[in-house]
Amino acid sequence: MNFKHILAALLLSLFSLGVAQAAGSPLHEDYTKLLGIAEKMLEAAKANDLNAFNTAASEASDVAKDQGTNGNSPRLQRISTKIKQAKKAAKSGDFMLGTSLVEEAKVEMKKPDQAPTFGGTTEGGGRKGMFGEF
Numbered sequence: 001m002n003f004k005h006i007l008a009a010l011l012l013s014l015f016s017l018g019v020a021q022a023a024g025s026p027l028h029e030d031y032t033k034l035l036g037i038a039e040k041m042l043e044a045a046k047a048n049d050l051n052a053f054n055t056a057a058s059e060a061s062d063v064a065k066d067q068g069t070n071g072n073s074p075r076l077q078r079i080s081t082k083i084k085q086a087k088k089a090a091k092s093g094d095f096m097l098g099t100s101l102v103e104e105a106k107v108e109m110k111k112p113d114q115a116p117t118f119g120g121t122t123e124g125g126g127r128k129g130m131f132g133e134f
Contacts, residue, residue, distance in 0.1 A: 029067065029073060029075070029076065029113075031079075031109040031110075033063050034060055034063055034064065034067075034079065034105075034109055035106065035109055035110075037056050037059055037060040037063060038060065038083075038102050038105060038106050038109070040052070040056040040059075041053055041056045041057060041060065041083075041086065041098075041102050042099060042102055042103075044056055045090065045095045045098050045099045045102070046099075048095055050090060050091070050093075053087070053090045053095075053098065054087060054090065054091070057083055057084075057086060057087035057090070058087075060080075060083045061080060061083060061084065061087075064076060064079060064080040064083065065080075068080070075108060075111070078105075078108055079105045079108050079109060082101045082102070082104050082105035082108070083101075083102070083105055085101050086098040086099075086101035086102050086105070089101060
């Protein structure tokens, strides 16, 4: 075998290992700005102020979009979807639904980050199979 082929195989294997490690690392996102904006949205919903609610919802969507360009996560997608749904509900005049959607988004933001289990179903990545745990 040629030395170039061995070197190429080694480099490709190291590259794929680095990508797999990066894909498995947990995302640590900061939702403090979004939590503050969600509080503004809740205050506006309690006051039945559609203009303030829409302004805060647009600001939250912009913050979520900016945060999404840094590292998009499924949690951030769920949060931004809830905010958009709350904005639509408030436009139709249903502030109760908008309030509940913002509360659900806040619960999602406050969830702690969990370490990945790397495909396993138990702590540490092991699986319980027919022949024991592996």
